[in-house]
Amino acid sequence: MEKVDCIVVGGGLAGLSAAYGxxxxxxxxxxxxxxxxxxxxxxxxxxxxxxxxRELYPELWAEAPFERAVAREWITMMGDGAHTTFEVAADRFxxxxxxxxxxxxxxxxxxxxxxxGEKGAMVVPKMKVDELxxxxxxxIGIRAGDDEIGADVTVIAEGVLGLLASGAGLRAEPAERDxxxxxxxxxxxxxxxxxxxxxxxxxxxAAHLFMGAVxxxxxxxxFLYTNxxxxxxxxxxxMAALKxxxxxxxxxxxxxxxxxxxxxxxxxxxxxxxxxSAHAIAEGGIAQVPRxxxxxxxxxxxxxxxSLNALVxxxxxxxxxxxxxxxxxxxxxxxxxxxxxxAGLAGYEQSLRQSFVLKDLETARHIPRIIENPRLFTxxxxxxxxxxxxxxxxxxxxSRRLVKTLWRGVRKDFLNVATLKDAWxxxxx
Amino acid sequence: xxxxxxxxxxxxxxxxxxxxxxxxxxxxxxxYKVGDLEKNALEAAMQLRDAAGGGTVTALTVAEGDRKVxxxxxxxxAMGADEAAIVSDPALVGADPxxxxxxxxxxxxxxxxxxxxxxxxxxxDNYTGQVGARVAELLGLPQIGYARKISVTTDGVQCERSMDxxxxxxxxxxxxxVTVVSEINEPRIPSLMNIMKAGKKPxxxxxxxxxxxxxxxxxxxxxxxxxxxxxxDRKHILFEGTAAEQADAFVNALLxxxxxxx
Ligand SMILES: Cc1cc2nc3c(=O)[nH]c(=O)nc-3n(C[C@H](O)[C@H](O)[C@H](O)COP(=O)(O)OP(=O)(O)OC[C@H]3O[C@@H](n4cnc5c(N)ncnc54)[C@H](O)[C@@H]3O)c2cc1C
Numbered sequence: 001m002e003k004v005d006c007i008v009v010g011g012g013l014a015g016l017s018a019a020y021g022x023x024x025x026x027x028x029x030x031x032x033x034x035x036x037x038x039x040x041x042x043x044x045x046x047x048x049x050x051x052x053x054r055e056l057y058p059e060l061w062a063e064a065p066f067e068r069a070v071a072r073e074w075i076t077m078m079g080d081g082a083h084t085t086f087e088v089a090a091d092r093f094x095x096x097x098x099x100x101x102x103x104x105x106x107x108x109x110x111x112x113x114x115x116x117g118e119k120g121a122m123v124v125p126k127m128k129v130d131e132l133x134x135x136x137x138x139x140i141g142i143r144a145g146d147d148e149i150g151a152d153v154t155v156i157a158e159g160v161l162g163l164l165a166s167g168a169g170l171r172a173e174p175a176e177r178d179x180x181x182x183x184x185x186x187x188x189x190x191x192x193x194x195x196x197x198x199x200x201x202x203x204x205x206a207a208h209l210f211m212g213a214v215x216x217x218x219x220x221x222x223f224l225y226t227n228x229x230x231x232x233x234x235x236x237x238x239m240a241a242l243k244x245x246x247x248x249x250x251x252x253x254x255x256x257x258x259x260x261x262x263x264x265x266x267x268x269x270x271x272x273x274x275x276x277s278a279h280a281i282a283e284g285g286i287a288q289v290p291r292x293x294x295x296x297x298x299x300x301x302x303x304x305x306x307s308l309n310a311l312v313x314x315x316x317x318x319x320x321x322x323x324x325x326x327x328x329x330x331x332x333x334x335x336x337x338x339x340x341x342x343a344g345l346a347g348y349e350q351s352l353r354q355s356f357v358l359k360d361l362e363t364a365r366h367i368p369r370i371i372e373n374p375r376l377f378t379x380x381x382x383x384x385x386x387x388x389x390x391x392x393x394x395x396x397x398x399s400r401r402l403v404k405t406l407w408r409g410v411r412k413d414f415l416n417v418a419t420l421k422d423a424w425x426x427x428x429x
Numbered sequence: 430x431x432x433x434x435x436x437x438x439x440x441x442x443x444x445x446x447x448x449x450x451x452x453x454x455x456x457x458x459x460x461y462k463v464g465d466l467e468k469n470a471l472e473a474a475m476q477l478r479d480a481a482g483g484g485t486v487t488a489l490t491v492a493e494g495d496r497k498v499x500x501x502x503x504x505x506x507a508m509g510a511d512e513a514a515i516v517s518d519p520a521l522v523g524a525d526p527x528x529x530x531x532x533x534x535x536x537x538x539x540x541x542x543x544x545x546x547x548x549x550x551x552x553x554d555n556y557t558g559q560v561g562a563r564v565a566e567l568l569g570l571p572q573i574g575y576a577r578k579i580s581v582t583t584d585g586v587q588c589e590r591s592m593d594x595x596x597x598x599x600x601x602x603x604x605x606x607v608t609v610v611s612e613i614n615e616p617r618i619p620s621l622m623n624i625m626k627a628g629k630k631p632x633x634x635x636x637x638x639x640x641x642x643x644x645x646x647x648x649x650x651x652x653x654x655x656x657x658x659x660x661x662d663r664k665h666i667l668f669e670g671t672a673a674e675q676a677d678a679f680v681n682a683l684l685x686x687x688x689x690x691x
Contacts, residue, residue, distance in 0.1 A: 002622060030625070036446075037460055107458060117500075124624055147621040188450070274448065 003150035004028045006331060007142055008121075008157060009129045009164060011038035013317050014301025015157035016112040016123075017324025018331075020057065022155075023119035025332050030151075031113070031121055032144060034128035039109025042159075043184060043279035046225030046232040047207050048108075049318045051099040052356045056325045060115065065107045067227035068205025069098035072198060074224075075312065076263060078212035079382030082389040083263050087199070094204055102205045102225040102232070103317070104186070132156070132168045138295035138341070139168070152340045153296055153331045157324065160280045160302040171290035171299065176239045178284030178368070180220060180309070183255045184234030186227070187271035194226045197267055208267075209312060212381025214258050217374055218242060222258055223314070224267065230274060231267075233259070236281060236309075238372075281316070283309045285368040286361040292352065293345040298327045306357060308364050311371060319357050326351045366428035375422060383413035431483030432581050434474035435540060436510065436547045437533050437564065438467040438490045440501040441554040452657045461495040463504045466549025468616035470609050474547050475509045475617075477581055486510045487540060491532045492517035493524050499632065506627035507619035514540065514633040520644040521637070528647040530563030535640035537568060545586060548608040550575060561608035571601035577612040 006022050008015040011033030022029045035041040047070060050061055071094035076085040093099060113123045131143040132154065141150035156165050166173045191202070198206035210222030219238030224231055235255050259268055282288065282305050289305040292298060300306075300323040307316030330348035334340045352358045387409035391402065400408075413419070442459045449455070463471075471488065478484040488505035492498040492515060502513045516532045524532075537546060546568075548561035565572035577596075578589035586605050590597040591612055619627070637644040666682060668675040683689040 002625060032621070036443075110458065110460075122625070122628065124621065126618075127621055127624070144621045149621060149625070274450075 001141065001148050001150045003141070003152075004030050005151065005335065006030070006153050006155060007032065007149060007151040008155040009132075009142060010157040010159055010301075010303070011035070011113055011123055011125065012042050012109065012157060012159055012301060012320065013112065014303070014320035014324040014327075015155060016109065016116050017057075017321040018155045018157060018300055018327045019121040019123070019324075020060075020112065020116040020119060021325055021328025022331060023116055023121035025328070026120070027332070027335065029116075029121040030149070031116065031123045032127045032129050032142070033113075033123065033125045035125060037106075037110055037125045038113035038123060039106045040125075042105040042109055043182060043277045044103070044105050044317055045182065045184070045223045045234060045236075045314055046102045046104070046227070047100050047314070048103045049100045049313075049315060051097075052318050053321050053325075054097070056322060060112075064101075065111050066101035066103055067225075068102050068200075068203060069094040070100045070102060070207050070225075071098075071200060071204035072206040073312075074198065074206055074208035076208065076210045077381035077384050078210060078214055078261070078263060079385035080213060082385035083212070083381075084385045084388050089199075100207075102207070102227050104227055104230075104232070129158070129164060132164050132170075132297070134168060139170075139297035151296075152335060153298065153345070155298055155300055155324075155327050155331070156303055157300040157320075157327075158303050160282050160307075162299075162303040165290075165299060165303055170294065170297065171303070171305075172288070174280070174282075175284070175288070176243065178282060178288045178305075179239045180236045180281045180283050181239055181242060181278060182234055182236045182281055183252070183278045184232060184276070185255065185259075185273050186230050186232055186275035187268055188230045188274050189268075189271045191229055193270065194229075194231065198226055200226070210258075210264075211311070212377060212385075214261070215241075215254070215377055216245075217378040218245065219372060219374070219377060221311070221377070222264075231271070233264075233268060236314075238283070239280070281309070282307050283368055286358070286365050287368070289358075289361065292349045293330070293342060295341045298330060298345055298348050300324050300327045306361070308361060308367070309371070310364055310367055311376075315360075319361075322355060322357050323352060326355065326357075370425055370429060373422060373425070375418065379413070379419075383409075387413065430481045430583060432477050432481040432545065433485045433487075433543045434477060434545045434547055435487045435489050435537055435543045436467065436470045436474045436505070437560065438471070438488050438502070438505055439464045439493070439529075439549075439552045439554075439560075440490060440495045440498055441552060444553060449658045452660065454656070454658070461497065461501045463501065464549055464553040466551065466553065466609060466611060467505075468508070469611055469613050470547040470549050471505055471508050471510060472614045472616040473576075473579055473609055474545070476614065477545070477579065481581065484544075485512060487543075488513045489533065489536055489540070490515055491521060491524065491529045491536075493529065494522045499634070502632070503624075503627045504619065506630045506632075507624040508617055509619075509623065510630075512631045512633070514635065516635045516637065516640065518637050518644045518647070520648040523649045523653075524647055525649050525651060526557045526559040527563060528649070530560050530567060532637060532640065532642060532647060533560065534564050534567035535637075535642050536635060537564070539635070539640055544603045545579075545581065546570070546604065546606045548606065550608045550610050558608075561606055565606035568606075570604055570606050572606040572608070573599050573601060574608045576607045576609045579607055579609070579613070 208224040218241035301320035306319035334344035551558035577591040
C-alpha cells in the first residue's frame, strides 16, 4: 500500500487549515475533496469571525479574499403586521482590525487550497473517499475507488454529516434534533445599491438576521450578508421542526416566500439570483461533540460538531479553521514523538480545551435546548413589535400616557407564567 | 513493437463553471482543465501504446492563458501519459491558431522521436478546428481528420473517419497527424494512485526562445472586440387557473409558438 504522512478527508476550511499547517512544517499531506474543486460544495451563511483565529496563521489573513468587513449588525423581529429592526454600528466592528468579514466559500476555499498547495500539500479534487481503513481499531488510511492509501494520521474533516466517521463508529450518527437545514441564494446587486440599503460606507459590510414570522414558528431564522457585489440571503430551519411540519414539501418554497415578504422585497429588489444551495448545520452544541481523536485519526470542523448557533451570532468557520490548526499541531507533535496512537494525539483535545473553541462551546452549553423554545420564534418577535407599534400609534381616542401604554403591553405579553418560565430558562444564556 | 505518441492538448476554462453576467462570460476564478476531445486523444494514445506493448505518450501543450498550466497538465499525466511538455510565454496569451501551430510544430521537432501526433478535432472553448491540420502542414506530414478509430502497424496508421453519411477508412505512413472525435472512446477517469504518481513524472517547460522562435512574432494578430452571449427575450406569460387549465394553456402557447408538434 502506498503511504503518506497524513491524509486529510475533505477540502473545506477545517481540512485545508490542517493541510496548510501540516505542509508548512514539511509533512507529506494529501487532501481528498469530492467536489469539483475546494469550496464547490460548501455552504455557509456568510460571516467569518476572524478575531478568534487571527493569531493562528497571521500571515494568511491580510491577503484572504474576504468580501466586506462587517461594520453594521441588523436584527429584524417579524410579527404579523408589524416588525422591528435594530441597527447596531460600532467603530470597533470594522476598524483597523475588523472582527468579522463576509465571505463566499467558493472563493475562500479555493484560495486556501492554493495556499496549502504552495506549502506542498497535494489537494486532489473530484476524489471521494469511500471508506476509512482500519486495523485493530486503528485508522490506517483510506480507500477511494479501488485505491487504498495509508497514512500515519488521517484528519477527518468531511463536514457536518460525518458519514465516514460515523460509519466507522468514531462518532454517533447525525441526529435530527441536533441539526438544522439552511437554504440560501446569492443575489447579485450593484455595490452602491448594497451600500445604500444597509447604510454602509464604500467597502463596508452588514450582517442582517431575521427572527419570527420568517420560519412560520419553526426553530430557525433568516440571514442576510452583504458581499462585494451580491448578498447572501437564506433561511435556517430546525430539521426536527421541518419534519413535523404537515406541509413538509413546502420547505423549498419557504425561501421564496421569505423573499416576497414586504419587509424583504425592497432589500432584494432588482437583484439577480446567481446561486442556490442548501446544506445541513450542526446545532447540538458541546453535548454532541464526539471524542475528538483516537489511534491514527483526529476529527476536525463540523465533523467534530464544532459549531454554534447563538441566535444573534452563528459560528462554525472560525471553529473549523482553529480546529484544523490545532489538529495540525497535534499531528506534528505526534509525528515528532513517533507515536500516532490516541496517546500521541491527545494534545489535540487539550489545546482545543485551552482555546476559544471548546471554551466558547462550553459557555454556550445550554443554548441549543433553550432555543428549542418555539415562543422565541413566534411570541417574542410578535410581542416586541406589537409593543413598539402601540407606542407609535395615535388613534381616534384620546391617548394614554406612554408609561401606561408600555406597562399594559409588557404586562400582557411579557409577564405571564410562560414568559416568566422562559426568563428563568434564559438566565443560563 | 512500440509506439511513441505526442498528444497536443489545449487547456481551457471549465465551461461548466462559467456564468454569464451582463452578456459576458465571467472568467474570474474559473479553473482550467484539459479539453474534452484532447482527453479522447490521450485515451486513444494510451490504448495504442498499451496495445503495442510499449512506447511513450507525451502530452504537449501551448499555454494560451492558463496561469496554472503546470497543474492543469498533470491531469493528462494522471490519466496515463508518460511525460508532459509545456510551451509558455506571456506573448502566447490568446494566441491565434496559426501561432499555436507554429509553437507546437517547433516543440514536436524538439521532442524529435514520434510515430504519431494526436489532436482533438477542435478545442472545447473555441473549436477553430485548425491546429491539427496546420501542424501537419508545417511538419510536412500526412493528416487524417475526424478519426473514430485508429490502429497502428509497422506499415503505418489506419483510421476510420466519421463522415456525415458514411465511414471512410484511410491509411497513411508514419509519422502522421490524426485528429479525433469524441466517438472514438470513453476517456478514463484518473485513479487516486495515478494522480499521486503524476507529480513525479517528467515535465518539460520551454519558452519560444528555447524552440528557436521569436515570441513577439507569435503574439495575437487579431483582437476580440466583443464576445456577447445571445440575448433572449422572455415572454413573461403567466398562466392562471387550476393545474389542468394551466397545463392546457401552456401546451397551447407552445403550439402557437411553433416549438411543439413540429
Ligand atoms: C446555511 C448555513 C449558514 C452558516 N452560517 C455561518 C456563518 O455565518 N458563520 C460561520 O462561521 N459559520 C456558518 N455556518 C457553519 C459553517 O459553514 C461550517 O461550520 C463550516 O463550513 C464547517 O467547515 P468544515 O470544513 O468542517 O466542513 P465543510 O465546509 O462542509 O467541508 C467538508 C468538505 O468535505 C468534503 N467531503 C465530504 N465527504 C467527503 C468524502 N467522502 N470524500 C471527500 N471529500 C468529502 C465536502 O465536499 C466538503 O468540501 C453556516 C452553515 C450553513 C449551512
